[in-house]
Amino acid sequence: MSSPLGLYQPGDSPLHRTPAGWKFLGLIAFATVIVVFDEPVPLALGGVAVLVGFVTARIGPGRVFRMMRLLLVLLAAVFALQWWLIGPESATVVCLRLLVAISAANLFTLTTRIGDLVSAIERGLSPTRGLGVRPELLGLLVGLTVQAVGALSTIAEQTRQAQRARNATRSVSAFAVPFLVRTLRHADELGEALAARGVGDTAPEEPERSEHAPPERGDD
Amino acid sequence: MNASTENDDRAGSARGPRTGRLRFRASRWEKRLIEFDGVGHTYGEHTVLSGIDLRITERRVAFVGANGSGKSTLARMINGLVHPTRGRVLVDGLDPVRDGKRVRSRVGFVFTNPDSQIVMPTAGEDVAFSLRRKGLSKKEREDRAAAALAEHGLEGYADHPAQQLSGGQKQLLALCSMLVLDPEVLVCDEPTTLLDLRNKRLLVERLQALEQRVVLVTHDLELLDDFERVVVLDRGGIVADDEPGRALRHYRELVT
Numbered sequence: 052m053s054s055p056l057g058l059y060q061p062g063d064s065p066l067h068r069t070p071a072g073w074k075f076l077g078l079i080a081f082a083t084v085i086v087v088f089d090e091p092v093p094l095a096l097g098g099v100a101v102l103v104g105f106v107t108a109r110i111g112p113g114r115v116f117r118m119m120r121l122l123l124v125l126l127a128a129v130f131a132l133q134w135w136l137i138g139p140e141s142a143t144v145v146c147l148r149l150l151v152a153i154s155a156a157n158l159f160t161l162t163t164r165i166g167d168l169v170s171a172i173e174r175g176l177s178p179t180r181g182l183g184v185r186p187e188l189l190g191l192l193v194g195l196t197v198q199a200v201g202a203l204s205t206i207a208e209q210t211r212q213a214q215r216a217r218n219a220t221r222s223v224s225a226f227a228v229p230f231l232v233r234t235l236r237h238a239d240e241l242g243e244a245l246a247a248r249g250v251g252d253t254a255p256e257e258p259e260r261s262e263h264a265p266p267e268r269g270d271d
Numbered sequence: 272m273n274a275s276t277e278n279d280d281r282a283g284s285a286r287g288p289r290t291g292r293l294r295f296r297a298s299r300w301e302k303r304l305i306e307f308d309g310v311g312h313t314y315g316e317h318t319v320l321s322g323i324d325l326r327i328t329e330r331r332v333a334f335v336g337a338n339g340s341g342k343s344t345l346a347r348m349i350n351g352l353v354h355p356t357r358g359r360v361l362v363d364g365l366d367p368v369r370d371g372k373r374v375r376s377r378v379g380f381v382f383t384n385p386d387s388q389i390v391m392p393t394a395g396e397d398v399a400f401s402l403r404r405k406g407l408s409k410k411e412r413e414d415r416a417a418a419a420l421a422e423h424g425l426e427g428y429a430d431h432p433a434q435q436l437s438g439g440q441k442q443l444l445a446l447c448s449m450l451v452l453d454p455e456v457l458v459c460d461e462p463t464t465l466l467d468l469r470n471k472r473l474l475v476e477r478l479q480a481l482e483q484r485v486v487l488v489t490h491d492l493e494l495l496d497d498f499e500r501v502v503v504l505d506r507g508g509i510v511a512d513d514e515p516g517r518a519l520r521h522y523r524e525l526v527t
Contacts, residue, residue, distance in 0.1 A: 058392050061430040123510055166396035170409065187403075194400075198392050201434045205386070240387030247380040248390070248448070249402055252372035 058201060059164050066108045066162040072171030078159045085152050091140075095146040101154045108162050115157075122153055160197060169194040191250065195241075206233050286318035304328045305456070305486070306351060309358035312344055312507075319344050320507045323358070329499040333487045333515075335522050336504035345504065346488045350378040362456070379483075381450030381459040386434070392445050394420060394436065395429030401448045419451040420444075423477060439470025446477060451524050457481065460488045492519055 053151065061067075066074070084087055105115055126146050135141030169190040176186035210230045219225035310323040320341040334342040347353040348360045351367030351374055360367055366375040382388045391397040398416035407415070417429050423443050428436070433444060442462055449457060459478065463471040471491075478485060479497055485495065495501060501518035503511035503525065511521035 058432045059430065066325065164396055165392050166399055167409075169403075194391060198390060201392060201432065205434055237387055240382065241390065242382060244382060244388040245390060246352055247350060247375065247382075247388075248377050249372065249404065252375065 056242065058160065060108075060110060060161045062162065064108045064162070065105060066158070069162075070171065071163050071167035072175055073170060074159055075171060078155055081151050085148055085155075088148075091143050091147060094144065094151055097151045098154070101151060101158055104155075104158045108158065110158075110189055112162055119154070122150070126150060137179055149165070164193045165197050168197075171242050188250075191245075196255055202237060203234060206230060206237060209233075222267050286507050304361075304363070306361040307345070308359065308361070310348065310355045310360060310421045311357035312341070312348075313356050317455070318507055320355075321357075322508060325502065325509070325512070327486070327500075330484050331487075331498040331500070332485070333489060333495050333498050333501045334504060335489060335492070335495075335501055335518070337526060338484070339506075340504040341507040342488045342504045343375065344461050346460055347380075347485060348457070349458050349486060350375050350380050351518075352380065376452070377421065377454055379452060379454035379472055381442075381445050381449055381462050383464050385465075386437060388445040388448070389433045389441060392432060392434075393429065394425060394431050396435050397444060398451050400430040401451050403520045415451060419447050422481050423447040423450070424473070439466055439469065439473050441468060442470065442474055443477065446474070450481070450483075454483060456484045456486065458486045458488075462487075462491065463489070463494065492522075493518065 082095070085094065088094055088097070126149060129149070130142050130146045133145050172190035172193055173186045176184060176189055180186060207230060210226055210233065213229065214220055214225045215224070217225065272392050284328070294398045296365075305325075305327040307323045307325040310320060311318070312320040320481040323345065334345055336342045344353050346390060348355055348367065350364060354368050362378060365377075366373050367378075389397050391400045395413065395416045398419050399412040402412045402415060405412075413429075420426060420428055425440060425443055425447065428440070430443075433441065436444060442465075446462070457478075462478075463474055466474060475494055478487070478494075489495070496517050499515065501515045501522075502509055503518050503522045505525060510525065511518045513521070
């Protein structure tokens with residue numbers, strides 16, 4: 052099934068080649084600007100900028116639509132509720148803001164390998180190690196968050212199928228209970244798998260002899 | 272050449288022609304052992320394992336038993352995922368409780384469900400994730416990941432979303448993510464349970480070709496053709512420990 056966040060699509064566009072750390076900072080800055088504006092026109096211009104990004108990255112409209120269709124359904128519901136609560140203009144601004152911000156996040160994940168993002172975060176936060184921060188764990192946290200979107204989408208889809216198989220499509224508990232149980236079990240198993248792969252073990256292993264020194268320079 | 276090396280060479284040649292590297296590796300696992308010394312484990316008041324004494328020196332060992340017999344708990348103790356509440360485990364002289372990091376760098380673990388083992392969005396990133404603490408450059412990590420994927424039948428899948436691989440491919444990816452670290456021991460906890468026949472065969476072929484010591488937890492007795500030793504567990508204790516033929520006869524009697 053398609054997840055609400057797009058997974059990396061290989062390519063060699065300028066967006067693909069931009070270092071992950073800079074792209075991530077750009078995304079944060081863009082999202083901040085989007086939150087500051089509360090007029091439809093600048094938000095629409097932000098949307099056009101994201102659209103240009105999709106074209107530049109050569110991501111087809113079919114892929115974008117498959118990714119965004121769940122979001123569009125949710126936005127329709129949010130729009131109706133906001134219209135009823137605060138009027139059409141504010142509803143338009145809220146929904147445009149969400150649409151543009153999430154589209155930008157999608158563009159980021161489609162053009163950025165998560166491994167590159169994790170490395171960039173680790174490097175960016177390495178000066179904070181002296182303060183007791185463990186950058187490698189924060190980087191991993193970001194990577195796992197993105198990975199979890201796909202994993203939870205799969206669990207949700209399988210749970211929905213089981214719900215349909217038992218003719219219980221209208222039962223909230225027939226979805227919520229198994230989804231929650233499977234999600235918790237997944238978290239438990241993932242924790243065990245991370246431990247098996249040495250996550251949480253302090254101090255990095257002795258570096259192997261590398262052809263490139265320093266090893267992490269220019270990773271992006 | 273010292274005596275030890277001569278013995279190692281004889282051990283290698285007894286198994287047929289091998290490359291120098293394989294012969295060296297063979298000598299490594301022949302000399303090293305996994306020991307369970309009076310090991311027990313309890314969850315609350317429930318005793319999962321008790322009085323386990325084992326010395327594993329063989330290259331292919333299987334733990335077999337019914338659900339709840341304690342075999343997965345026993346296997347998890349080898350790389351410190353579960354700690355014994357009584358007795359101790361030693362892997363090559365190291366205690367997984369106190370030297371977890373060093374033990375885990377030598378012992379890889381493959382779980383039943385690959386979905387839970389894959390932690391990165393794409394296949395290449397997941398394999399490279401295993402190498403993140405090796406002090407390698409990004410290029411080296413990517414190259415090694417690509418080579419490992421190719422070696423295990425996943426060539427060209429580096430940028431493929433891991434969650435969209437087939438069940439067999441996911442399990443191969445999980446295996447690949449462990450083997451890229453070149454562990455000396457590979458512990459596999461029912462790795463074929465979720466696979467169809469074709470994918471099971473694919474995985475079994477890969478496991479059979481490994482030079483590493485393999486400790487396999489399984490219900491699937493067909494996997495044990497080339498195993499040297501089978502340990503049968505029941506209700507937290509060892510009830511048979513023998514070559515596969517005799518051990519499995521005992522297991523069949525136990526479950527019928």
